[in-house]
Each structure stands twice: as C-alpha cells, then as structure tokens.
Amino acid sequence: MPRPSRRAFVAGTAAGAAAAAFGMPAIAQNAPFKIGLLTVKTGPLAQGGIQMEQGIVTLLKQRNNTFAGRKVELISADTGGNPAGAKTKASELIERDRVDVVLGPLAAFEMLAINDYIRQQGTPVMSLAGAEDITQRLANPWVMRGSASSAQCCHALGDYAAKELKYKRAATISEDFAFGYEQMSGFQRVFEEEGGKVVKKLWPPMITPDYTPYIAQFGNVDCVVNGFAGSNPVKFMRSYADLGMKRIPLLAGWTAMDDALLKSLGDEAVGVVSAAWYSASLDNPVNKQFVADMAKDYNVIPGGYSAGMYVAGQVVEAALAKTGGKADDKKALNEALRGVSLTETPRGPVKFDAYGNVVGDVQIRRCERKGGQLVNTIIKTYSDVSQFWTYGDKAFLANPVYARDYPPAKNLE
Amino acid sequence: MEVSTPRVIAIVVALLLLVTLPAWVGNPYYINVASQILFFAVFALALNVLVGYGGLVSLGHAGLFAVAGYTAALLLARGHGHLVADTVALAVTVLTAAIYAVLSLRATGIGFLMITLAIGQILWGVAYRWASLTNGDNGINVAARPAPFGLSLAGADGFYYLCLVVFLACLASMRMVVRSPFGASLRGTRDQERRMAALGYDVWTIRFWAFLLSGFWSGVAGLLFLYYNQFISPQIVALTTSAEALLMVISGGTATLLGPVVGAALVVIMKNVVSAYIVRWNMVLGIIFILIVSFMPEGLVPGSARLWAWARHRLRRGKSGVAAATPPAAAGEGGP
Missing domain, CATH: 3.40.50.2300 (Response regulator)
Structure with missing residues (x-):
C-alpha cells in the first residue's frame, strides 16, 4: 500500500473493517473510532510528514483497523507545515470530522499555534512536535508527547x-x-x-x-x-x-x-x-515486526517520525482497551491516555509524566x-x-x- | 449613477446569502473557512488599491498585515485591553505604511517591487530574530477574542459576522474611493504619470495617500487574522504571504472590486478545503493560475464578464441579427 490518499485509505479501512466483521461481530453497531492525523505532505517538511502517516498506517494494518474491538478510521490532513494551516486543519479534524483523538502535528510552531485551541476544544492530542513548553511551562491537559521533548x-x-x-x-x-x-x-x-x-x-x-x-x-x-x-x-x-x-x-x-x-x-x-x-x-519483537512491515510496504527503514506515530497509536489503543472501546466521554479517554504505561513498543517501555511527556x-x-x-x-x-x-x-x-x-x-x- | 435592476437583485441575493451563511452551512469548520475568505479578501482589496488602481506592485504587504497583528498581540500580552491594542495596532500599521511609502515611492515598477520586498523581509527578520520582543519562532498566543458590546466572538458564527461587517465596510469604502475624484486621479497616475504631473497633480502625494489607505485595510485584515488564529508567528510575515495576496489580486482581476474577493476565495478554498482531498493541491493551484493567465489574463472576474458579454452578444446576433452593444465597463473600470 504505497502512500494512500485520504479517500483511498478511508475506503480501504471500510473494506478491512468489513472483512474483520466476520470474525468480530461484537461491537458492530458502534461507529468507528476516528483518529485524525495532522501531518505535512507539502513543502520542506513533507518527508517527515509522509513517514508519520506510514507509521500509523502500519500499526492499523497490523491490527486489522481494529483497536480494542472497535473499528478505527484514520483521517489525515496536510497542514502545509505552517501555523495557520495547522490551526485550520485542526479545526477541520475536530469540528468537521469529529475525530476522537488527534495525532501530530510535526513541527513545534504548529503545535504552539494550536495549543490554546486544543485546550478549548478538549480533544486529546498525541504530538510529535518537540517544543519543550508544550509539556512544561504551557503544559496542556489535553496534549501528550510520546516521542521526546527537543532536549x-x-x-x-x-x-x-x-x-x-x-x-x-x-x-x-x-x-x-x-x-x-x-x-x-x-x-x-x-x-x-x-x-x-x-x-x-x-x-x-x-x-x-x-x-x-x-x-x-x-x-x-x-x-x-x-x-x-x-x-x-x-x-x-x-x-x-x-x-x-x-x-x-x-x-x-x-x-x-x-x-x-x-x-x-x-x-x-x-x-x-x-x-x-x-x-x-532496537532488539525487541515489536520493533522487529514494525521494521519488517515498513520494509515490506514502503521499502524504507523507519525512523523517529514513523515510530513516533506507531507508538502514539499504541498508546491510543491501550487507552481504548481501558475504556472498553468507549470514546464518547473525552475526559475519561484523556485520563486513560495519560495513565497508559506500555512495555512493548518499538522504542521500548513507555510511560508518561504528570505533564504528559514521555519517560522512556x-x-x-x-x-x-x-x-x-x-x-x-x-x-x-x-x-x-x-x-x-x-x-x-x-x-x-x-x-x-x-x-x-x-x-x-x-x-x- | 444609476444602477441596473439585475445588478440590484444580484447584490441583494449575495447579501442575503452572506448574512444567512452560518444557517445554511451549519458546520463550524466551513463557517471558519468563510471567515478566512472574508479577511483575506479585505487584505487582497487593500493590496489592490496599489496593484490595481495605482499600478504599483508591492511584494511586502505581509509586513503591514503582520505589524498590526504583532502590535496587537504584544499589547494584549502586556495586559492592555482590546480597544487600546487594536487602535494602537492600526495607528502603528498606518505609520509603517507611511515609512514604506516614503522609502518605496521614489521608484515605480521593478524598483518599487524590490524596495517593498526588502522592507517586508526586514520586518520578517525582526519578527523572527528579535526573540526577546516577538518570542521568535515560537510566536505569541492571544488568550481570547474581544467581545464588543457584550457580543461573544468566541464561536465560529460570531466571528464570521464580525468578518462580514468588516468586509462589507471595506468593500463600501473601496467603492467610494474608487469612484471619488481621488480614485480617478490615482488611476490617472497609473495610466499617464507624466501627463498627470503636467496637469498639476502631485503624483507622489496621490500615491502616498493610496499607500496609507492600503496599509490601513491591510492592518484591519491582520487584526482579524490574529483574532481568528489567536496566534501569530514569523511564518505569516514571510514572503509567501505577500506573494499569495498578490496571486489573489491578480487571479481575481486587478483594478476590480470583486476580483480580489474571488481571488481570495479561490486561494483559501484550495489551501484549506481542496487540500483535504488532493495531496498535490499546490500543483492544482498552479495549474489553475496558469489557466487563468493563459485564458483570462485580466483575471477571473473581468475575464468571466468578457466571456459572458461575448456569449450574450453571439446569442442576440443569432436571434435578431443586430449587434448588441456590450457594455465595455464590464471589464477594467471597476466592476459592480
């Protein structure tokens, strides 16, 4: 599956979900859990942005588009790598597409631009941006970071x-x-x-x-x-x-x-x-599988951009498992996210500090x-x-x- | 100045559509896109005063747009009220426009373009590098939108109506200026600079006032941008913003009132809505611009008017054999 377009991916998800439905009729009546990906597909940052998408798509493929028994739909949006674009696209994902959780954005200035907006909207965000203050002096109860702060x-x-x-x-x-x-x-x-x-x-x-x-x-x-x-x-x-x-x-x-x-x-x-x-x-089974799948589907060696979104997806999956697949109560979902502690991710064990930043x-x-x-x-x-x-x-x-x-x-x- | 009936009907319908937009659009995301179109249209209209009516192509208007935003953001961050912050911001922007004008009006054509570009880049440098003042790359956040007369602008609807009121005021003022003797003399300096000077018009002063007008509305658009995003950072001062505004004016049609509005709508919709469906939306935008330049070099609005007049002309001649006189005013002289 080379670089799925947004629509093609949604269609693919539907097909995958239909296939999965035979094996798992349990929560079929539920609407899909929606993940919004704020990424960059145009401009100088596009390379990293495309790798971000590959990372989360790889995880979803491994899970057959199902987290904790619930169908997952991925909607990705191209911010163009600038703050105003990030704001507009965040609003598109949250207010139009009504996603349950946002992964991304990539760049520090994008995250800083949407920080207040995220606080108002109250939608959990798993950021890849390094900006120190996002999980420090401007810490936002809705923003977490599973990659690393800049320093x-x-x-x-x-x-x-x-x-x-x-x-x-x-x-x-x-x-x-x-x-x-x-x-x-x-x-x-x-x-x-x-x-x-x-x-x-x-x-x-x-x-x-x-x-x-x-x-x-x-x-x-x-x-x-x-x-x-x-x-x-x-x-x-x-x-x-x-x-x-x-x-x-x-x-x-x-x-x-x-x-x-x-x-x-x-x-x-x-x-x-x-x-x-x-x-x-890194020598662990999850990472070996991740590297193998990335090589198979995209013919690349994965780096931090892909792994960051893969791990972010795992954190979301773990939180959904805790809430029993429910995401209607965003506060509960957010709390579940912040309490996640994983031992098996491509980067090794992961937990979060009180500010939402990873300890790993x-x-x-x-x-x-x-x-x-x-x-x-x-x-x-x-x-x-x-x-x-x-x-x-x-x-x-x-x-x-x-x-x-x-x-x-x-x-x- | 009589206005034809179809035109009145068109204006009333357009106004009704704009006023009821939140009701029939519904989703706040699209209302926000509409707000963006409106304040970028104000910015494009401001630039059009110079590019269209003055024949002076500026590539530094992002500087004016951002000076307003930054001034207001800095004052708000220091605890001043919205009224003070916005008033001072507009005053500073007009002052900046005056400095722009004094420096750049010694030249026209490419020279003018290069000087405005240079000043714009200096302002970008200030925003980016003077981190102790502007917070550099990390930008400045604005905690809340204002609530004039107790009306909340926090939601998409409220903010849209603010943008609409400002946009209509801008459009009306542009129409007044364009039709005034000042507007005529500005167009005169564009078309026949030396003859205007020979007739006793002070070409420099006319252009100077046009620059201030352009600066003022750029500042207003900049304030709306700031309040919309509640954030400002050096990216908005960059050359791309100036170039985008210029594309809005040129693609829609210079020296028309509706052209910059249509251009703003085109660019904002491509950037925000179409990009969700087409990964290579930049390329699509590029192709659209090439098509516009190839088939409607005068811009979308005058170009469509020309095609429409031509089609009507053909139709009438087919019916009665009488060549209808199509109003030449449809193109070039000022739209609606």
Whole structure:
C-alpha cells in the first residue's frame, strides 16, 4: 500500500473493517473510532510528514483497523507545515470530522499555534512536535508527547560526550529555529555542568545552500554537535566530510541521524555518534515486526517520525482497551491516555509524566557499515529518561525555556 | 449613477446569502473557512488599491498585515485591553505604511517591487530574530477574542459576522474611493504619470495617500487574522504571504472590486478545503493560475464578464441579427 490518499485509505479501512466483521461481530453497531492525523505532505517538511502517516498506517494494518474491538478510521490532513494551516486543519479534524483523538502535528510552531485551541476544544492530542513548553511551562491537559521533548535526547548526548567520550571542547551547529535552540541548549547545559565547554554556537538559516562558511568556523574543538532536521543533515554531513573535517568527531541529535536518513547517506555518516529515543536496530519483537512491515510496504527503514506515530497509536489503543472501546466521554479517554504505561513498543517501555511527556529510553548509537548497509548500532542505553533529565520538574521549570541565548554560553571564543 | 435592476437583485441575493451563511452551512469548520475568505479578501482589496488602481506592485504587504497583528498581540500580552491594542495596532500599521511609502515611492515598477520586498523581509527578520520582543519562532498566543458590546466572538458564527461587517465596510469604502475624484486621479497616475504631473497633480502625494489607505485595510485584515488564529508567528510575515495576496489580486482581476474577493476565495478554498482531498493541491493551484493567465489574463472576474458579454452578444446576433452593444465597463473600470 504505497502512500494512500485520504479517500483511498478511508475506503480501504471500510473494506478491512468489513472483512474483520466476520470474525468480530461484537461491537458492530458502534461507529468507528476516528483518529485524525495532522501531518505535512507539502513543502520542506513533507518527508517527515509522509513517514508519520506510514507509521500509523502500519500499526492499523497490523491490527486489522481494529483497536480494542472497535473499528478505527484514520483521517489525515496536510497542514502545509505552517501555523495557520495547522490551526485550520485542526479545526477541520475536530469540528468537521469529529475525530476522537488527534495525532501530530510535526513541527513545534504548529503545535504552539494550536495549543490554546486544543485546550478549548478538549480533544486529546498525541504530538510529535518537540517544543519543550508544550509539556512544561504551557503544559496542556489535553496534549501528550510520546516521542521526546527537543532536549530530552540531547541531555543524554551531553552526558555521554563529557563522561564517556571525555570531550572537553565542543562546537554546536543547528538550524536557526526553536527546535535547534532547545536541542543545543540541552546539550550545552549537561555538557558544561560535567566539565565541558561549548566554545562555538552556529545557527545557519533553515535553507542554507552551502555549509562551507559555517564549517570553516569550528576552530579547535574535540567534537561538533549538530541538531539539523529534515534533509539538512544529509547536506551538512556531506560538506563536512568533503572538507576533510572527519578528524573531528561528529555528534548528532535524533533528527540529524534519524534511521530514515540512512539510505540517503554514505561513508560521511560512518562514526557519527547520535542520541535518539528510537532506533530501527532496537532488539525487541515489536520493533522487529514494525521494521519488517515498513520494509515490506514502503521499502524504507523507519525512523523517529514513523515510530513516533506507531507508538502514539499504541498508546491510543491501550487507552481504548481501558475504556472498553468507549470514546464518547473525552475526559475519561484523556485520563486513560495519560495513565497508559506500555512495555512493548518499538522504542521500548513507555510511560508518561504528570505533564504528559514521555519517560522512556534514550539510545546512544554509533553509525557503522554492516554488510554494505549503514546501521546505527546502539552503544549505550539511558533508561527511563525524563524531559527534566536529572534536575526534577520543580527546579527545571523554575528556569526560562531553552532558547538561543539561554542558558547563556559563557565559554564562547 | 444609476444602477441596473439585475445588478440590484444580484447584490441583494449575495447579501442575503452572506448574512444567512452560518444557517445554511451549519458546520463550524466551513463557517471558519468563510471567515478566512472574508479577511483575506479585505487584505487582497487593500493590496489592490496599489496593484490595481495605482499600478504599483508591492511584494511586502505581509509586513503591514503582520505589524498590526504583532502590535496587537504584544499589547494584549502586556495586559492592555482590546480597544487600546487594536487602535494602537492600526495607528502603528498606518505609520509603517507611511515609512514604506516614503522609502518605496521614489521608484515605480521593478524598483518599487524590490524596495517593498526588502522592507517586508526586514520586518520578517525582526519578527523572527528579535526573540526577546516577538518570542521568535515560537510566536505569541492571544488568550481570547474581544467581545464588543457584550457580543461573544468566541464561536465560529460570531466571528464570521464580525468578518462580514468588516468586509462589507471595506468593500463600501473601496467603492467610494474608487469612484471619488481621488480614485480617478490615482488611476490617472497609473495610466499617464507624466501627463498627470503636467496637469498639476502631485503624483507622489496621490500615491502616498493610496499607500496609507492600503496599509490601513491591510492592518484591519491582520487584526482579524490574529483574532481568528489567536496566534501569530514569523511564518505569516514571510514572503509567501505577500506573494499569495498578490496571486489573489491578480487571479481575481486587478483594478476590480470583486476580483480580489474571488481571488481570495479561490486561494483559501484550495489551501484549506481542496487540500483535504488532493495531496498535490499546490500543483492544482498552479495549474489553475496558469489557466487563468493563459485564458483570462485580466483575471477571473473581468475575464468571466468578457466571456459572458461575448456569449450574450453571439446569442442576440443569432436571434435578431443586430449587434448588441456590450457594455465595455464590464471589464477594467471597476466592476459592480
């Protein structure tokens, strides 16, 4: 089933449900449970958006479009990757299509744009967007995040770089937007508290045709940390290798070394150490099945975008099982969602903190070539990592949100 | 200025349809789409003052649209009331428009376009990078819509009627301006700049006032946008917003009153409604624009009027053999 269109998918769901009906006549009188997917299918973010859809479609296919004995209908909407589009599409899903739960959106600014609207409407949302404050200072009782906050993996990366790799001096580079700031600030905070120094922070614009002028500025450092997203990491790593910079080790956030990118990368990626909340190489049965199905249906290695929606779907399924398939009472459904704790997901065990953000494992991986294929091999697992790292929620939230200049970088040269 | 009976009937029917829209549309989602069409139509009408009647193509109007939104959002976030925030926002927008005008009116044509584009990009940069003021990429949320005279605008219906009132006021003011001596002189500066100057008209001043008018209504549209989304972020200041507004004006028909409205409806419906059914809606929109430019280079509204007149002409000649004089005013000179 390559990239189903919205209508085709609804038709497919109906057919699947009809087939399922022979085996399971129990709750046949019920209307389908509706999942709305806020994704991006046009513009620069489309790649991730399409993977999101593949992830949830794979789960639904495995479950024969049935969660807890109830038919499931998926309705996906293209926000175009901008805040106003996200608002309109959220309203389309919630007020027109009357979905029971929303998965997505992808980008931080999209989530921030609909945050208040979601609060008014009171429809549960499982977001993929990293924006820290969505589950922190602006925490919304209706919004959860099963992937990771922007800095959640980078805290672990900072720890690993300082403690295990014994790096002293780091340069950071990431796109000039909130997701980049939050990742790099998270890295900087932990890395500097453990004795490292961030001596250079660079912020190329989202669309940068040539990274050479930035790469030339790194200077004398032990490692370079990159937090790029979308297709930028591919461009960046290629120029980095072309300029003979590979003698300085490269570290990466989850989007910068997402497994879905591996097919577009070559030797320039070998040796890159990254921190991610999901890895296709994770050794558990659910993940093996997920990776196999994604390979079969779409011929891709799944990355965080697909896995994020797969896990979000599992959380919804678990909540529905708790409510006995009922979703009329949105409050009850929301409470069930927030209480979900799963042990078997592609990313490993998952539970949620009081703010709706996931507490789960973060993997440190090193990219290697195995049998001609690039693989992110897991070299260390940080278990049950919270968005607040080791600081505790009160202490963490007393500070302002991570930004381009917070925490201040005191060691810049 | 006599108005023909069919035209009166058409206007009354259109008004009735607009006023009763929430009743026959029903679903709040579609009412919200209608509200978006209305405030983007106000924005397109504002731009049309310059593009259509002044012959000055601006690619920086997103800046004006957003200055109003940002000013109001910032004031609201600092605890000011809606009335203060909105009034100051409009004043700041008109002031910004004056700065735009002073800088850009030294040129026409491509030069004018480039200067407005540059100022628009500067404002985008401010919104994006001056994070301590504008909250950068994360944008600013507005807690609630205003409730003038105790009327709630929180629901889709209430907000739609606000948009409708503003839209009708904008349309009426545009019609007044276009038909006034000022409107005639503005068109004069577009068509015969040097002759107007020779006749003693101050071309620069005429264009300056046109810019302020355009800025004011852009600001009004920006405020409606802010209240509709209850959120503003740098994306709306970006070049794409300016380009989209320009597409609305050009596809609907420049220098007509209804053209920008039809253009706004086309773009908003493609973006919001059609995109739910067609993944490649961008491509469909592109094809529609190409078709418009190929077959109706003057825009949808004058183009349809021309085709309609031509069809009627053919029909009458077929009947009586008398060539009917089709009103040339249908195209070019100002629509309804």
